[in-house]
C-alpha cells in the first residue's frame with residue numbers, strides 16, 4: 001500500500017488515521033490534548049531522524065489543528081494532519 005494510494009482514498013486514509021489516532025489518544029478520551037500531540041510529534045521526528053520539535057512548534061501545530069479553538073484535537077482535525085504528513089512524504 002503506497003502513501004499516494006492512502007492519501008487519494010478517503011476510506012484508506014480514514015482507516016490509517018483511526019489507527020494512529022487511537023495510538024496517540026493514550027487516555028482513550030476520543031480527543032487529543034496538547035500533551036498527547038507533544039508525544040506524537042516527538043516520536044514522529046524521532047522516527048524520521050529529525051530534530052525534536054520546540055514547544056513553540058508544538059503550540060503552533062496544536063493551534064492550527066485545533067481549528068475551532070476547543071483546546072482539543074478531534075478525529076477529523078487529526079485526520080487532516082495525517083493527510084498533510086503523508087502528502088509531505090510523497
Ligand SMILES: [Ca+2]
Pocket residue numbers: 025026027028029030031032033036
Ligand atoms: Ca485524549
